[in-house]
Amino acid sequence: MDLTSLRSHNDRTVLRLVRSGALSRASIAEQANLTPQAVSKIVARLISAGLLEETGAVRAGTRGKPRRSLQLAASGAFTYGAYVDRDELRVVRLDLTGSIVSSAVVPLPPMFTPDDVLSALQPLIALDDKVLGLGIGIAGPLDFRDGVVSPNGLPGWSAVPLRALATERLGLPVVVDKDTNCAVLAEAWRRPLHDAALVFVGTGLGVGLFLGGEVHRGTRSGAGEFGHTTIQLDGPLCVCGRRGCIEAVHAATTGVDAARVIGAAVMNLVQLLDLDQIVLSGRKVLAAPDLYLREMPDVEVSVTEFGDELVPVGAGLLVLGELF
Ligand SMILES: [Zn+2]
The missing domain is CATH 3.30.420.40 (ATPase, nucleotide binding domain)
Known part of the structure; x- marks a missing residue:
């Protein structure tokens, strides 16, 4: 999925508001401080990208036509998340709402190498055009910006360009962060x-x-x-x-x-x-x-x-x- 056109500040604001509760276009306009026309355009774009969908009618007061509210289209986009622990690899597939749609855990051999991790990851990732990318959580120290890791407790792992290696091997965008940062993000x-x-x-x-x-x-x-x-x-x-x-x-x-x-x-x-x-x-x-x-x-x-x-x-x- 090409999301470059969907990453504007206003698109993200609309998606964030809808995530906080199913909303009508009018209440999005009010909360985001945008004009109703701007919201209609953004919503139309997000619906055609498959990220939003209309749900049942909500009647606002006794006058006027019923307003339809919006919700995230759960199956509009997916991401993968992986945790490289000191003895096993855990992988989940998340839908657009952040819910787990599938998960897997495989043991990693003693003294495992970066190549062992990538070989274990590959069969667990099903690529299609709705998959946005893969996030990898691993022990620090590491550099979040370039995805180069030297994790404590993994012998032989020194300045491993994990982000670049995973991107090349798996063919999708990859982000690497410390396991604890991933954890607090989930919370x-x-x-x-x-x-x-x-x-x-x-x-x-x-x-x-x-x-x-x-x-x-x-x-x-x-x-x-x-x-x-x-x-x-x-x-x-x-x-x-x-x-x-x-x-x-x-x-x-x-x-x-x-x-x-x-x-x-x-x-x-x-x-x-x-x-x-x-x-x-x-x-x-x-x-x-x-x-x-x-x-x-x-x-x-x-x-x-x-x-x-x-x-x-x-x-x-x-x-x-x-x-x-
Ligand atoms: Zn110490």
């Missing part, structure tokens, strides 16, 4: 987030930051390396070479103590950034959510409802989100 799609951190306690430990209504990546895409901030000066040695990182202290403890380490660290984060929402995620948390919930500071705290599909869904939204 922000589900309901409004303003100043929030998604805390990911899995094979590694990191946060996805959502500040002022946007993913915060930092100057070198390095934001969110929460696991490697020091919490104990004489603490255990960490995989990063320093001592007493949150990740290392957490790994050296179990049960309530492990949850307390995360609780103290999250409290620091809330104090530092004045956050109002915390979302907990990752295998360790999902295995014992109550243990971690009890140690959290007094802000709005929740556990992700996406389960294991959190990162791949967010990866798919990296691409889908460009429409909104």
Whole structure:
């Protein structure tokens, strides 16, 4: 699908408003501060592109003809999202509403290479003209702008041009971002987030930051390396070479103590950034959510409802989100 003509600011505004609830053309014009004529043109274009469809009639008052409202055409466009974890590959296919239409998980061999990942991905991607692209979530560090990755915990992966390799091999547009950024993006799609951190306690430990209504990546895409901030000066040695990182202290403890380490660290984060929402995620948390919930500071705290599909869904939204 060629979307170059559909990426104007007004097109995205209209799609975003319709996503927030089925609306008539008149209420779109009012909320977007556009003329009814402009909205009619934009809507006609989006309908002919297959992205919007008309739904039942809504009668506005007793006079005038009934207004038809609009909704996203779920099967108008699709994206793929992939999560390259340290031992497996998860892939989801999302429709235009961001709902999962299919998903797959395949194991990755020990010491897997970039080529192993691309070989595993290829059969899971069904290309047609409604597929907008693929988002890939992977551990940092990486450069979001050029898609070059050097992920912690994947031996042999140093300055891998994953975005370019995947684009060439799979023949579709590819975006690469940190797993934690994908995760917080998925949460922000589900309901409004303003100043929030998604805390990911899995094979590694990191946060996805959502500040002022946007993913915060930092100057070198390095934001969110929460696991490697020091919490104990004489603490255990960490995989990063320093001592007493949150990740290392957490790994050296179990049960309530492990949850307390995360609780103290999250409290620091809330104090530092004045956050109002915390979302907990990752295998360790999902295995014992109550243990971690009890140690959290007094802000709005929740556990992700996406389960294991959190990162791949967010990866798919990296691409889908460009429409909104
Ligand atoms: Zn460390």
